[in-house]
Amino acid sequence: MECEICNGKGWFKQANYHHEVMEWVECLDCLAEQKQTKDMVAEAAKIISQTSHERLSKLLATFCTERMEPTRLALMLDNKDYVSLMSFIEVNLK
Ligand SMILES: [Zn+2]
Numbered sequence: 640m641e642c643e644i645c646n647g648k649g650w651f652k653q654a655n656y657h658h659e660v661m662e663w664v665e666c667l668d669c670l671a672e673q674k675q676t677k678d679m680v681a682e683a684a685k686i687i688s689q690t691s692h693e694r695l696s697k698l699l700a701t702f703c704t705e706r707m708e709p710t711r712l713a714l715m716l717d718n719k720d721y722v723s724l725m726s727f728i729e730v731n732l733k
Contacts, residue, residue, distance in 0.1 A: 642669050699728055706731055 645651040645666035653664045687695070703712060707727060715723050 642666060642672075644668055702732070703727060 641647040645668075647669075649666055649669050650663050651666055652661045654660075655662045703724060714720075715727075
């Protein structure tokens with residue numbers, strides 16, 4: 640859901656009556672939400688890091704297999720293309 644104060648832009652215009660100008664103000668609601676998200680990511684990462692390397696790899700490999708077109712994945716596997724595989728995961732997990 641988009642922020643009603645800044646429409647998701649992070650900044651909004653506000654009248655500064657003291658200087659009689661409109662000025663850009665950073666949206667504190669969005670800033671607080673970003674901080675909360677960042678904290679939650681850090682906390683979740685701490686918990687997830689308890690799992691094994693193998694289990695995490697298998698989860699991500701399953702994700703790739705289910706989401707990627709098979710010939711594309713096969714090509715990446717043939718080439719042991721680590722960079723493309725990781726890029727796919729990063730882009731598609733968002
Ligand atoms: Zn906002």
